[in-house]
Amino acid sequence: MTPFQKLVYDKLKEVPRGRVTTYKALTEAIGSKAYRAVGNALKVNPMAPQVPCHRVVKANGSIGGFMGFKTGPAIDKKIKLLATEGVQVEKGIIQNFSSKLHQF
DNA sequence: GCGCTTATCGCAC
């Protein structure tokens, strides 16, 4: 694991249940502008359940992707999980996104 | 409003 990834995971773990964050917010929170590098860090996420990578979305509120896939049954499952937590997702777009967005 | 291009940072090869 790289130091950068550690920062990403640590910050991501600050996001409570029922909340989401964006690559932009997360990246700036760790003091960097490598949005794509953050996405890559989540992709190789070694602690999937611990690090809620499904709570990280794009700046416009869309899921963007998950584990390297933009669509698929796995995505739908995570979306369902998010719905259980209180975050409603419609076709990969966070509903009431502004209110669900967690601020560091 | 939609689509394309440029900017940026960290990591792997």
Added chain:
DNA sequence: GTGCGATAAGCGC
């Protein structure tokens, strides 16, 4: 040293 990526923001049409 070069290229790539789960992005972001700006510009042109």
